[in-house]
Amino acid sequence: SQQGEEDPQALSIQEGENATMNCSYKTSINNLQWYRQNSGRGLVHLILIRSNEREKHSGRLRVTLDTSKKSSSLLITASRAADTASYFCATDFNQAGTALIFGKGTTLSVSS
Amino acid sequence: DTAVSQTPKYLVTQMGNDKSIKCEQNLGHDTMYWYKQDSKKFLKIMFSYNNKELIINETVPNRFSPKSPDKAHLNLHINSLELGDSAVYFCASSRFPVQGVAEAFFGQGTRLTVV
Numbered sequence: 309s310q311q312g313e314e315d316p317q318a319l320s321i322q323e324g325e326n327a328t329m330n331c332s333y334k335t336s337i338n339n340l341q342w343y344r345q346n347s348g349r350g351l352v353h354l355i356l357i358r359s360n361e362r363e364k365h366s367g368r369l370r371v372t373l374d375t376s377k378k379s380s381s382l383l384i385t386a387s388r389a390a391d392t393a394s395y396f397c398a399t400d401f402n403q404a405g406t407a408l409i410f411g412k413g414t415t416l417s418v419s420s
Numbered sequence: 421d422t423a424v425s426q427t428p429k430y431l432v433t434q435m436g437n438d439k440s441i442k443c444e445q446n447l448g449h450d451t452m453y454w455y456k457q458d459s460k461k462f463l464k465i466m467f468s469y470n471n472k473e474l475i476i477n478e479t480v481p482n483r484f485s486p487k488s489p490d491k492a493h494l495n496l497h498i499n500s501l502e503l504g505d506s507a508v509y510f511c512a513s514s515r516f517p518v519q520g521v522a523e524a525f526f527g528q529g530t531r532l533t534v535v
Contacts, residue, residue: 337520338519338520338521339519339520339521341521341523341524343524345461348529349528349529350424350510350526350527350528350529351463351510351512351524351526352526353523353524353525356522356523358519358520359520394461396463398521398524400517400520400521401465401468401476401521406451406468406470406475406476406517406521407453407465407468407475407476407521408453408465408521408524409465410455410462410463412460412461412462413461413462415461
């Protein structure tokens with residue numbers, strides 16, 4: 309099975325700055341998803357990008373996918389203190405896509 | 421209306437005990453999962469169920485036994501608890517995977533502490 313690897317592991321920025329997180333994976337995928345986890349809470353789905361898509365936007369989020377490099381990036385623009393959380397990328401556990409496999413996450417701290 | 425609910429939220433128990441965590445989803449999803457998150461926030465798939473049938477059992481010790489009485493419920497029973505079982509356990513659900521796993525909805529987690 310494959311596992312996504314996020315980079316950096318931790319990121320500290322000021323409010324208003326942009327935050328970029330990267331994810332790499334090992335084998336071919338059907339789609340790639342990004343999730344957010346606030347401290348002590350469950351994961352919340354942010355965005356899904358299919359393997360035939362290169363870029364997707366949702367509000368202040370921008371996700372890119374480069375299947376040739378097996379990598380994705382999540383950009384959060386104009387960060388707010390409320391964006392402080394851990395961010396995980398997730399891909400298919402196997403070819404059948406019967407579960408998600410998560411990376412180790414990036415912990416984002418946004419200070420005001 | 422909570423989409424995926426787990427009970428209890430916190431569970432503190434002694435080694436050797438048997439405990440259960442319940443999970444219910446009201447989203448009408450066919451597929452449900454159990455994930456374990458360790459102290460370093462690493463999330464690992466434990467089980468995947470589709471329409472009450474086990475799809476994935478990811479090298480989880482036999483002490484862990486999932487039970488799905490119906491599509492909306494997936495409970496996790498753990499026998500003979502060990503210190504290493506301490507973690508946060510998440511239940512999740514999604515529509516049946518078609519061309520990859522669909523958006524997954526997670527419960528709030530159950531923090532299990534074995535002492």
